[in-house]
Amino acid sequence: MDFKFSEEEELFRESVIEFAKRYIEPKWIELDEQGRIPIELIRKMGEQGLFCIPCSDKYGGMDGTYLMAAIAVEEIAYHEPAVGLAVYTLLNNGWPYALELFGTEEAKQEILPRVAKGEAFYGIASxxxxxxxxxxxxxxxxxxKDGKWILNGExxxxxxxxxxQELPYGGGFFTVARTGAMEERHRGLTAFNVLPKWEGKIKPGFEPTIFDDIGRHALSTGGFKLTDFEVEEIHRLGEVGKGFYLVMQGFNLARILVASACVGSARWALDQAVNYFREKKLFGRYLASFQGINFKFAELYAELEMVRLMIYKAAWMADKIYKEKDPAYKPKDLNIPVAIVKMKAPELATKIYEEVLKWFGAYGYTKECNIYRGWLGTxxxxxxxxxxxxxxxxxxxxxxxxxxYVRHQ
Ligand SMILES: Cc1cc2nc3c(=O)[nH]c(=O)nc-3n(C[C@H](O)[C@H](O)[C@H](O)COP(=O)(O)OP(=O)(O)OC[C@H]3O[C@@H](n4cnc5c(N)ncnc54)[C@H](O)[C@@H]3O)c2cc1C
Structure with missing residues (x-):
């Protein structure tokens, strides 16, 4: 076993931190408050190579490892703990990489360079x-019908x-739709690129809505109806009837980065506590001198380090499977490590936020103390x-x- 990052990965982490300190950290509260990621920031992140990190340079990607994508998302979340921008980053790494793995050559050439440059968005709509x-x-x-796929549904x-809709070029999603009978369940699904706005134009048959979320405000959550929405054959991903298996592999990739976002944000929260502990006194002694406080801190810190290590293992395994094509590892080997980190990281992050807020006392419950933003985000x-x-x-x-033994239907 080798627990060391490569020199390239170490340098990459440093470059992401430097970028995040300069362009993200000073603005993170404003992003969450205003509920917007400025288009210029997305473009700047594209120039910095923060999207499509694991994608081939042939498609404008960085040709990096999946582990590097996990590092980038973790550090962005550390500097933007409300995680709107971190989630934008994780979507635009995990799902373009799934497109690279399963899409047609034409679709990859058309979509990936735009996403890599920060000109277009590419996420998941399932x-x-x-x-x-x-x-x-x-x-x-x-x-x-007539050489095209016609999509209807919500x-x-x-x-x-x-x-x-706001990015000048546009964007879209890795999507699944039913091409078989309902009774076929997951075997009747096919995956597609659905690009509601592309080359600057909204396509006919796309009807969007936006929700007012309680947190993670910088990135929107919405929905859309498709009515006779046309998708070209080049935008079918993989074989007809195999879409479920492809989207599940995409989820395995994206969920690693979801966990990275939660860990980055929770690391920030614990660091806020450390700074506070080094100042705060109560009953004439440091607050952290009470074991009721420092034992809890130590437990949470230890749990976070364990989850972080497991994320790196999952990302490393993704590299073995998809980058190195090591025959010793199969896509399904990712199921358990990924489910572990996707299950543990968000729950741990919210638990950490709850404790940190309590350590800050009543101030933690005020909006002035911005820690609550990370709590709602994660x-x-x-x-x-x-x-x-x-x-x-x-x-x-x-x-x-x-x-x-476990299946319920
Ligand atoms: C901020 C935000 C952003 C999102 N972004 C996207 C996105 O980009 N793309 C996208 O496709 N979706 C997105 N989603 C939706 C997300 O994928 C769904 O919330 C998730 O898949 C669960 O679906 P649901 O909310 O409809 O809950 P349901 O599936 O209806 O589940 C409700 C509850 O039942 C539980 N449950 C479900 N099945 C079982 C079971 N078999 N046994 C026991 N308990 C069960 C669940 O844990 C959950 O607590 C987003 C959601 C949020 C909150």
Whole structure:
């Protein structure tokens, strides 16, 4: 075993920190308060190479490791703990990489360089009103007519719906739609690139909505209806009827970065506590001298370090599977490590925020003390963004105990 980052990864982390300190940290409260990521900042991040990190340089990517993407998201979340920008970054690394793995050559050439430069957004749209956990129950339909796919249906609670409309070039999503019968469940799904705005134009048949979220304000969550929305054949991802398996691999990749965002934000929260502990006195002694406080701190710190290490392992395994194509590792080997980190990181982050807020006393409950922004931001992942927590528990139980003992239908 080798627990060292490569020199390239170390230097990359330093460069992300330097960038984040200069362009993100001074603005993070403003981003969350105003509920917007400025287009110039997205472009600057593109110039810095913070999107499409694992994608090939042939498509404008950085040709980096997936571990580097995890490092970038963690450090951005550390400097923007409300995680709107960190989530923008994770989506625009995980999902473009899934497109690179499963998309057609034409689609990759058309989409990836735009995303890498920060000109276009590329995320995931799988959730539907009937319930995001039941991807196998997807109802959006795709029919092949006159050489094109015609999509009809609705997606909901989708990150980036406003950003793709605001970015001058546009953007879209890795999406699944039903090409088979409803009874075929997950075997009747096919994956597509749905690009509601592209080359600066909103396409016909796209009807968006935006929600007013309780946190993570910088990045929008919305929904959209598609009515006779046309998708070219080059934007079909993989084989017809195999979309479920592709989107699940995409989720495995993206969930690693979700966990990185939560860990980065929670690291920041613990550092706020450390700074405070070095000043705050009560009963004539340092607050941190009470074991009720410092033991709790030590426990949370230890848990965070364990999850962080597990994230690096999952990212390292993703590199073995997809970058190095090491035959010793298969895509399904990622299921358990990824479900562990997606289950643990958001729950731990929100637990850390709750303790840190309490350590700050009443001040922690005021809006002036901006720590609550990280609490609400990381809580989005405890709710379920990129997969509900119980689904992570289900994946672990299913893969360890055996599907035939755990399956509920
Ligand atoms: C801020 C935010 C951003 C999001 N961004 C995106 C996005 O970009 N793209 C996208 O496609 N979706 C996105 N989502 C939606 C997200 O993927 C869903 O919230 C998630 O998949 C869960 O779906 P649901 O909310 O419909 O809850 P449901 O699936 O209805 O689940 C409700 C509850 O039931 C539990 N549950 C579900 N199944 C089981 C089971 N078998 N056993 C026990 N308990 C179960 C869940 O844990 C959950 O607590 C986002 C959500 C949020 C909050």
């Amino acid at each position: 959730t539907e009103p009937h319930g995001g956990s039941d991807v196998g129950g997807t109802t959006m339909r795709a029919e092949f 997606k909901i609670y989708i990150s980036g719906v406003r950003e793709l 809580f989005s992942y405890t709710i379920g963004a990129e997969g509900a927590q119980n689904i992570m528990r289900y994946i672990i139980a299913r893969d360890v105990i055996g599907s035939e």
